Amino acid sequence: xxxxxxxxxxxxxxxxxxxxxxxxxxxxxxxxxxxxxxxxxxxxxxxxxxxxxxxxxxxxxxxxxxxxxxxxxxxxxxxxxxxxxxxxxxxxxxxxxxxxxxxxxxxxxxxxxxxxxxxxxxxxxxxxxxxxxxxxxxxxxxxxxxxxxxxxxxxxxxxxxxxxxxxxxxxxxxxxxxxxxxxxxxxxxxxxxxxxxxxxxxxxxxxxxxxxxxxxxxxxxxxxxxxxxxxxxxxxxxxxxxxxxxxxxxxxxxxxxxxxxxxxxxxxxxxxxxxxxxxxxxxxxxxxxxxxxxxxxxxxxxxxxxxxxxxxx
Amino acid sequence: xxxxxxxxxxxxxxxxxxxxxxxxxxxxxxxxxxxxxxxxxxxxxxxxxxxxxxxxxxxxxxxxxxxxxxxxxxxxxxxxxxxxxxxxxxxxxxxxxxxxxxxxxxxxxxxxxxxxxxxxxxxxxxxxxxxxxxxxxxxxxxxxxxxxxxxxxxxxxxxxxxxxxxxxxxxxxxxxxxxxxxxxxxxxxxxxxxxxxxxxxxxxxxxxxxxxxxxxxxxxxxxxxxxxxxxxxxxxxxxxxxxxxxxxxxxxxxxxxxxxxxxxxxxxxxxxxxxxxxxxxxxxxxxxxxxxxxxxxxxxxxxxxxxxxxxxxxxxxxxxxxxxxxx
Numbered sequence: 323x324x325x326x327x328x329x330x331x332x333x334x335x336x337x338x339x340x341x342x343x344x345x346x347x348x349x350x351x352x353x354x355x356x357x358x359x360x361x362x363x364x365x366x367x368x369x370x371x372x373x374x375x376x377x378x379x380x381x382x383x384x385x386x387x388x389x390x391x392x393x394x395x396x397x398x399x400x401x402x403x404x405x406x407x408x409x410x411x412x413x414x415x416x417x418x419x420x421x422x423x424x425x426x427x428x429x430x431x432x433x434x435x436x437x438x439x440x441x442x443x444x445x446x447x448x449x450x451x452x453x454x455x456x457x458x459x460x461x462x463x464x465x466x467x468x469x470x471x472x473x474x475x476x477x478x479x480x481x482x483x484x485x486x487x488x489x490x491x492x493x494x495x496x497x498x499x500x501x502x503x504x505x506x507x508x509x510x511x512x513x514x515x516x517x518x519x520x521x522x523x524x525x526x527x528x529x530x531x532x533x534x535x536x537x538x539x540x541x542x543x544x545x546x547x548x549x550x551x552x553x554x555x556x557x558x559x560x561x562x563x564x565x566x567x568x569x570x571x572x573x574x575x576x577x578x579x580x581x582x583x584x585x586x587x588x589x590x591x592x593x594x595x596x597x598x599x600x601x602x603x604x605x606x607x608x609x610x611x612x613x614x615x616x617x618x619x620x621x622x623x624x625x626x627x628x629x630x631x632x633x634x635x
Numbered sequence: 636x637x638x639x640x641x642x643x644x645x646x647x648x649x650x651x652x653x654x655x656x657x658x659x660x661x662x663x664x665x666x667x668x669x670x671x672x673x674x675x676x677x678x679x680x681x682x683x684x685x686x687x688x689x690x691x692x693x694x695x696x697x698x699x700x701x702x703x704x705x706x707x708x709x710x711x712x713x714x715x716x717x718x719x720x721x722x723x724x725x726x727x728x729x730x731x732x733x734x735x736x737x738x739x740x741x742x743x744x745x746x747x748x749x750x751x752x753x754x755x756x757x758x759x760x761x762x763x764x765x766x767x768x769x770x771x772x773x774x775x776x777x778x779x780x781x782x783x784x785x786x787x788x789x790x791x792x793x794x795x796x797x798x799x800x801x802x803x804x805x806x807x808x809x810x811x812x813x814x815x816x817x818x819x820x821x822x823x824x825x826x827x828x829x830x831x832x833x834x835x836x837x838x839x840x841x842x843x844x845x846x847x848x849x850x851x852x853x854x855x856x857x858x859x860x861x862x863x864x865x866x867x868x869x870x871x872x873x874x875x876x877x878x879x880x881x882x883x884x885x886x887x888x889x890x891x892x893x894x895x896x897x898x899x900x901x902x903x904x905x906x907x908x909x910x911x912x913x914x915x916x917x918x919x920x921x922x923x924x925x926x927x928x929x930x931x932x933x934x935x936x937x938x939x940x941x942x943x944x945x946x947x948x949x950x951x952x953x954x955x956x957x958x959x960x961x962x
Contacts, residue, residue: 369758373769377776379787380775380776383779383786397797398806399797453674453678457671458671473891478918479918482935483693591905592905625841626845629846630845633881634953634956
């Protein structure tokens with residue numbers, strides 16, 4: 323904060339600059355203006371190239387998903403699809419329906435699991451974030467430091483104990499095995515707490531004076547005000563759950579209980595030596611990507627808004 | 636005194652004033668806990684899930700790491716034998732896993748982190764109305780995730796002439812025969828690194844974008860007066876110190892991302908163990924011992940080592956980015 327200059331000084335510098343610019347001849351001023359816009363537009367052009375480069379796999383994915391079989395075997399291989407076809411999706415939904423477990427079952431499992439996890443995670447994290455931010459109680463410091471520590475927690479590192487816990491709870495081969503491991507999300511609680519921190523206490527005080535109880539404050543004031551953070555949490559959770567394959571590979575043995583992530587990964591594992599499977603796998607992978615994309619498009623602004631407060635101090 | 640002896644008669648019969656104060660304090664503590672019961676109730680679902688799926692698993696990993704456990708019979712205590720074996724007898728670990736992990740983590744972690752900062756910073760220089768599109772473009776690969784994109788990587792790095800990379804390189808005359816990118820131990824590691832970097836603009840990247848918006852713009856003017864000449868100096872002296880908290884958060888996210896990235900080798904090659912261990916990372920090593928060999932005690936020891944390493948890295952990041960007094 324010490325570096326913050328007094329407002330007068332900045333105003334002074336601005337006037338000085340203005341003054342200096344007026345001293346210069348007109349064409350110099352114009353050229354300066356032009357140079358700025360040139361560097362900006364150069365940056366934009368570079369960025370368009372970069373964005374295209376980063377998007378290459380996605381573009382590729384889209385094209386491959388709509389490629390008919392004969393285009394896969396073309397030589398030299400092409401990225402752009404010439405005659406887009408919906409056959410891959412048809413095959414996925416109809417042909418794969420004749421297999422032991424239809425594709426729609428995986429899809430349904432995923433949608434069901436993701437939906438339930440979203441609701442539960444949002445509720446649990448918002449409740450925890452609200453209390454951690456606005457209430458005072460014992461062990462708060464301890465809990466907060468545990469959350470900070472577990473921000474870096476990656477479930478992959480302790481797969482065995484998690485498996486032991488899931489199996490000892492007796493929830494293998496149920497939807498709970500997909501949902502329960504995701505409920506405690508330190509990142510979600512952390513983001514929520516940080517966001518609620520900047521909601522003024524006076525608001526809650528005022529509501530309390532008007533006779534609102536904690537439940538009312540939570541449901542009618544906190545959740546609406548924390549909407550950006552809720553959106554962010556849903557994006558993060560959606561991605562984590564929807565792309566997860568741990569639940570399907572470790573906690574479930576029945577094929578009917580596995581999710582679309584597992585199905586796609588099983589398609590890709592057989593992909594090493596078969597070109598023919600590529601487009602169907604791409605179609606399935608695209609179906610994995612699209613919901614994520616929609617979620618992000620809906621909440622992008624809100625997500626950045628939440629990230630303003632994501633700092634760890 | 637009366638109250639105290641009512642609640643704790645056994646202790647209260649011959650307690651000193653100090654003991655009485657302790658008991659009173661304890662009662663006050665309990666009352667305060669009871670008064671904030673609603674807070675605990677709100678926190679309970681999270682805490683239960685947190686204990687069940689994060690805290691207890693970590694503690695269990697610690698316990699299992701000093702046992703020999705095959706998943707079926709009861710674990711037997713063998714002390715630090717697992718760790719000694721890890722350091723002295725595990726040739727694969729010393730020869731492949733550790734160097735691989737270091738190479739991978741050192742490039743993907745700081746590299747991905749630096750890339751996210753540079754891209755976030757560049758995006759911030761763009762006009763506000765087109766920022767969102769570029770954010771989306773950079774964030775999209777991490778949204779698709781490893782599973783969905785491996786479809787594309789396998790086709791791109793396919794070993795025959797129809798593979799996209801082979802085709803392009805052959806056409807340019809950079810290689811003479813098509814290369815088995817994913818099967819050749821020479822290339823696999825580098826491909827894993829590239830592919831992971833591609834998807835590393837995740838939550839940390841967004842956090843940095845958010846952080847850049849929090850920087851006080853008046854500081855830039857002040858900096859110009861103080862003699863900052865170019866944008867690089869501006870970024871180093873003003874932008875980064877101002878957004879330290881977000882830098883720290885995204886550093887933590889980068890650690891998590893690097894930890895999680897181990898599965899990419901399996902997704903690329905379709906094999907649990909990569910050809911001559913060329914893409915073997917710590918997480919693969921854990922999976923190998925856990926789910927192929929069923930030596931769960933030993934696998935837990937490896938995961939404890941991994942947890943400790945990542946904890947130390949996080950401490951280091953905190954040291955690096957912690958807000959100093961007076962800033």
